[in-house]
Amino acid sequence: MHKLIKEIIKSSELENQLTAKGWLRTRRDSKGGFSFLELNDGSCFESLQVIAPDSLENYQTEILNLHPGSSLAVSGQLKKSPGGEQSIELHAEKIEVYGFSDIAEYPLQKKRISFEKLRELAHLRARTNTFGAVTRVRNCLSAATHRFFQERSFYYLNTPIITANDCEGAGEMFQVSTLDLSKIKGDVDYSHDFFKRRAGLTVSGQLSAETYACALGRVYTFGPTFRAENSHTSRHLSEFWMIEPEMAFADLDDDAQLATEYLKYLITALLNECPKDMEFFDNRIKKGIIGELSKLVDADFQKITYTEAVDILEKSNEKFEFDVSWGIDLQSEHERYLTEKKFNTPVIVTDYPKEIKAFYMRMNDDNKTVRAMDVLCPGIGEIIGGSQREERLDKLEERILSMGMDLADYWWYLDLRKYGTVPHAGFGLGFERMVQFCTGMENIRDVIPFPRTPGHAEF
Ligand code: 4AD
Ligand code: MG
Numbered sequence: 001m002h003k004l005i006k007e008i009i010k011s012s013e014l015e016n017q018l019t020a021k022g023w024l025r026t027r028r029d030s031k032g033g034f035s036f037l038e039l040n041d042g043s044c045f046e047s048l049q050v051i052a053p054d055s056l057e058n059y060q061t062e063i064l065n066l067h068p069g070s071s072l073a074v075s076g077q078l079k080k081s082p083g084g085e086q087s088i089e090l091h092a093e094k095i096e097v098y099g100f101s102d103i104a105e106y107p108l109q110k111k112r113i114s115f116e117k118l119r120e121l122a123h124l125r126a127r128t129n130t131f132g133a134v135t136r137v138r139n140c141l142s143a144a145t146h147r148f149f150q151e152r153s154f155y156y157l158n159t160p161i162i163t164a165n166d167c168e169g170a171g172e173m174f175q176v177s178t179l180d181l182s183k184i185k186g187d188v189d190y191s192h193d194f195f196k197r198r199a200g201l202t203v204s205g206q207l208s209a210e211t212y213a214c215a216l217g218r219v220y221t222f223g224p225t226f227r228a229e230n231s232h233t234s235r236h237l238s239e240f241w242m243i244e245p246e247m248a249f250a251d252l253d254d255d256a257q258l259a260t261e262y263l264k265y266l267i268t269a270l271l272n273e274c275p276k277d278m279e280f281f282d283n284r285i286k287k288g289i290i291g292e293l294s295k296l297v298d299a300d301f302q303k304i305t306y307t308e309a310v311d312i313l314e315k316s317n318e319k320f321e322f323d324v325s326w327g328i329d330l331q332s333e334h335e336r337y338l339t340e341k342k343f344n345t346p347v348i349v350t351d352y353p354k355e356i357k358a359f360y361m362r363m364n365d366d367n368k369t370v371r372a373m374d375v376l377c378p379g380i381g382e383i384i385g386g387s388q389r390e391e392r393l394d395k396l397e398e399r400i401l402s403m404g405m406d407l408a409d410y411w412w413y414l415d416l417r418k419y420g421t422v423p424h425a426g427f428g429l430g431f432e433r434m435v436q437f438c439t440g441m442e443n444i445r446d447v448i449p450f451p452r453t454p455g456h457a458e459f
Pocket of ligand 2: 374
């Protein structure tokens with residue numbers, strides 16, 4: 001049902017004359033000389049029931065040829081419906097057809113289509129209940145993100161999409177070049193390239209966010225990030241959106257506190273603002289998700305170190321596909337054991353071995369672990385990755401060199417440590433992982449409008 005109409009119902013001004021526009025979901029012809037049309041305009045989950053009498057001048061010629069997908073404007077009277085599921089209905093006095101839809105060809109018929117198949121129809125899947133709901137949830141979480149950070153005096157920062165820095169150092173940057181690489185034999189001389197250096201799409205806005213946090217105190221980014229990771233899992237995209245807050249004069253405890261408050265804020269906003277969409281996810285996608293999310297708002301998140309996590313996993317008697325020992329990168333099965341079986345709540349794992357984390361994280365006194373944190377959630381695993389940053393110039397230089405990276409590439413980042421360095425910390429929340437978590441959708445490809453994954457960039 002159209003959002004506007006909801007407002008009218010609230011103000012109980014029924015018997016109102018109005019025009020509703022949208023796309024037809026279904027048409028049912030009654031023997032009583034009228035048709036039921038289910039009209040959806042995407043503004044909210046519910047459709048509007050329209051009663052189209054055969055007295056309409058285009059009833060025989062047009063209305064009886066309306067099939068799912070057609071676009072209409074219906075003018076008439078809004079009335080309380082006498083029975084059935086619909087509480088109100090629109091009694092049409094005039095129906096204008098914008099565009100017919102070919103019943104033989106329109107792919108979104110009544111029969112259920114798999115999410116995989118819908119990915120091949122990405123231009124039409126927005127018209128389905130699921131993708132309408134996913135899109136409204138994304139909108140709600142985006143708006144709540146800005147509210148959350150604005151209320152806490154963080155400035156919204158736009159960081160570059162094209163960059164020369166591989167922030168995570170994982171070698172997963174997509175290259176950006178105007179050279180015709182197919183014509184170049186041997187080594188490429190990037191001094192002839194557009195930026196006169198090798199450039200790529202950003203994997204994270206963090207380094208730029210640190211720069212501004214070390215001037216404005218608190219900033220956050222909310223932008224697209226890109227990773228040329230050849231992962232075919234249900235939790236990886238090649239293009240995804242990340243929210244990265246960064247705080248000066250803050251340590252890892254402040255960071256974990258902010259992450260916890262942020263997650264709870266997002267969930268609270270979603271449950272309050274999208275009840276109908278969430279009801280749908282609870283009924284059709286993941287039973288009990290509303291209850292699980294509500295519980296989380298009051299839950300204490302568990303906080304353990306990586307070393308404690310490994311100890312728990314080793315003693316668990318659980319059969320893991322990947323063996324556990326100190327030093328391994330935790331796999332999704334390990335993360336899920338901790339959140340789902342051991343603690344049954346989100347778990348913040350801190351102080352990972354330096355070998356498996358990025359160069360910028362603050363070294364602990366043991367010289368073996370760094371001030372990292374991952375926030376793991378039931379059903380998803382890692383949803384947030386963050387750290388306290390290395391603010392000591394000598395330690396940072398040492399780390400960069402020991403990782404075989406070039407100090408010269410980071411001169412500007414090092415400068416922040418030369419001129420009035422401060423302890424600072426931040427994190428990155430994978431927006432699509434959060435949407436997955438909140439909706440119970442199985443595959444991350446189904447929570448973003450146009451998913452990019454290896455081999456897929458159509459639409
Ligand atoms: O853990 P990551 O790699 O951390 C960073 O990028 C830091 N620079 C963040 C920071 O401290 N400012 O990524 C952060 C989050 C992950 O926890 C995960 O939720 C998400 O980004 N993520 C992905 N989401 C979808 N597809 C992928 N390929 C992802 N890789 C990471
Ligand atoms: Mg990570």
